[in-house]
Amino acid sequence: MAGTEKVGVKQTLKPELSNEAKRKRRKQELIAYAFISPWLLGFFGFVIGPMLASLYYSFTDYDMLSSPTWVGLSNYTDLLTSDSRFRTSVQVTLLFVLISTPLKLIFALAVAMLFNNNRRGAGFYTTVFYIPSIIGGSVAVAVMWRQLFGGQGAINDFLLFLGIEGRNWIASPDHALGVLILLVIWQFGSPMIIFLAGLKQIPKDLYEAAVVDGAGAIQKFFSITLPLLTPVIFFNLIMQMIGGFLVFTQAFITTEGGPLDRxxxxxxxxxxxxxxxYQMGYASAMAWMLLIVVAIITALIFYSSKKWVYYESEKG
Known part of the structure; x- marks a missing residue:
């Protein structure tokens, strides 16, 4: 009976309040849409729109000077079967991501742990180390890197001072990729800041209890720091992995893809x-292939996170 009375009350009040409530809700929705309209226009005009256009172009032969011609899956089949440089670019990019991403995260974590002890000047040095992440992808830095590692660059001058004869690192097929990996690792400031924020959230009581139990620095790192930091590692891994697949400016300015496509x-x-x-249709197919591959790798990392990412709020 009590439940029936409540339903009856609701049904009785609904006609009296519905018009006013609808007007108020409509007004709130309009205000909300007005505030987010710039973002919506940008999202649909500069993200969704170009994505759908590129998806269409990926099935066409389009040179940007004439109307696109429908070719179906021809671009995708050419990519996977007859384009040797496509396979080379995939191999180079995968190698770059597999080497640079772990090294960058390890270096960022090491520096973050160094600045986590509230030492004098830690804030200043944190800012200094973060600066390369802001300017690291710029053309000016890429030009500087090319000059540093060129045949007559400062690196070779320093090696000559030590009595070691250097080489043109940028023009060497065996060393050019390593030079670009160093450039990306040098931009470790962004993951370092995120690691530092994660380290600040680890309770100090855990370290004090570990010291009482006789744990050393290495034991505390692997038993406390690393497990509690796995959500931050997971986030940084995803972001840096995606960024690694999208690297462009450094190679374009420094090596232009050479030497020998290395x-x-x-x-x-x-x-x-x-x-x-001017093969925009072919390039659009490449872009969608990249999106699919990155999405698959990201999904695999998310799936694997169930086994190695520890969240403090989870039971067990």
């Missing part, structure tokens, strides 16, 4: 196809 990153080859060879 630094032909995927994004650089895509740019070459689109804006140098």
């Amino acid at each position: 630094t032909l990153f995927y994004a650089l080859y895509l740019y070459e196809r689109a804006f140098q060879n």
Whole structure:
């Protein structure tokens, strides 16, 4: 009976309040949409729109100078079966991501732990180490890197001072990729800041209890710091992995994909196809292939996180 009375009350009040409530709700919705309208226009105009256009172009032969011609899956089959430089760019990019991402995260974590002890000047040095992440992807830094590691660069001058004869690192097929990996690792400031924030959240009581139990620095790191930091590691891993697949400016300015295509990153080859060879349809197919591959790798990392990412709120 009590339940029936409540339903009856609701049904009685609903007609009296519905018009006013609807007007108020409509007004709130309009205000909300007005505030987010700039973002919605940008999202649909500069993200969704170009994505759908590129999806269509990926099934066409389009040179940006004439109307696109429908070719179906031809671009995708050419990518996977007859384009040797496409396979080279995939190999170079995968190698770059597999080497640079772990090294960058390890270096960022090491520096973050160094600054986590509230030492004098820690804030200043944290800012200094973060600066390369802001300017690291710029053209000016890429030009500087090319000058440093060139045949007559400062690196070779320093090696000559030590009595070691250097080489043109940028022009060496065996060392050019390593030079770009060093450039990306140098931009460790962003993950370092995130690691530092994660380290600040670890309760100090855990370390004090570990010291009482006789644990050393290595034991505390692997038993406390690393497990509690796995959510931050997971986030940084995803972000840096995606960023690694999209590297372009460093290779374009420093090596232009050479020597012998040893630094032909995927994004650089895509740019070459689109804006140098005017094969926009082919480049669009490359872009969607990259999206699919990155999505699959990201999904695999998310799936694996169930086994190695520890959340303090979880039971067990």
